[in-house]
Amino acid sequence: AQSVSQHNHHVILSEAASLELGCNYSYGGTVNLFWYVQYPGQHLQLLLKYFSGDPLVKGIKGFEAEFIKSKFSFNLRKPSVQWSDTAEYFCAVIVLYGGSQGNLIFGKGTKLSVKP
Amino acid sequence: DAGVTQSPTHLIKTRGQQVTLRCSPKSGHDTVSWYQQALGQGPQFIFQYYEEEERQRGNFPDRFSGHQFPNYSSELNVNALLLGDSALYLCASSWRRGNEQFFGPGTRLTVL
Numbered sequence: 001a002q003s004v005s006q007h008n009h010h011v012i013l014s015e016a017a018s019l020e021l022g023c024n025y026s027y028g029g030t031v032n033l034f035w036y037v038q039y040p041g042q043h044l045q046l047l048l049k050y051f052s053g054d055p056l057v058k059g060i061k062g063f064e065a066e067f068i069k070s071k072f073s074f075n076l077r078k079p080s081v082q083w084s085d086t087a088e089y090f091c092a093v094i095v096l097y098g099g100s101q102g103n104l105i106f107g108k109g110t111k112l113s114v115k116p
Numbered sequence: 117d118a119g120v121t122q123s124p125t126h127l128i129k130t131r132g133q134q135v136t137l138r139c140s141p142k143s144g145h146d147t148v149s150w151y152q153q154a155l156g157q158g159p160q161f162i163f164q165y166y167e168e169e170e171r172q173r174g175n176f177p178d179r180f181s182g183h184q185f186p187n188y189s190s191e192l193n194v195n196a197l198l199l200g201d202s203a204l205y206l207c208a209s210s211w212r213r214g215n216e217q218f219f220g221p222g223t224r225l226t227v228l
Contacts, residue, residue, distance in 0.1 A: 106158030
């Protein structure tokens, strides 16, 4: 079965530090990739997505992610985090089977705490 | 522009009871997917409804069933509740079963 692995359960950073959250998926075929964010007390929001084309995708609030097909990875990055980035981050994948698609498969999430 | 709405916000039930959760999709969307998020886990796909039919189903027992209405809103029903059904239930909507899904705030179900 397809799966998504997020390497870090909880990351603690100081403001202005750089961020990289790891994400690996297990399927070798065509995929669509997503990062969702859940701020405290709020619902899941789409941060960025990759469907095809340029493997470096930019999302909202200064986040970006790089799709490396050979490594089955889609890591999330931000050069300088802010206290307001404190949230839980979820990597997700949809597997594409020929003309149809599967469902969203989520990782377990990474909790990011940014110290002011 | 109304986003995805879910009701109720919280619900407490006892083992063996049945529960119905409701979801209204984002304006312009016609597809509804349901997810279960247990504490400390990522959301797990339950099923997806499009054109009033269940189109995909995850690894959940038949106790979990759903319905989609002509106005695209949807219900999730869970019968014979177990303690392990305690979770946050999320609804997500999209257009024509598209991959970009918008999530609602969820319903927190507690089974005692």
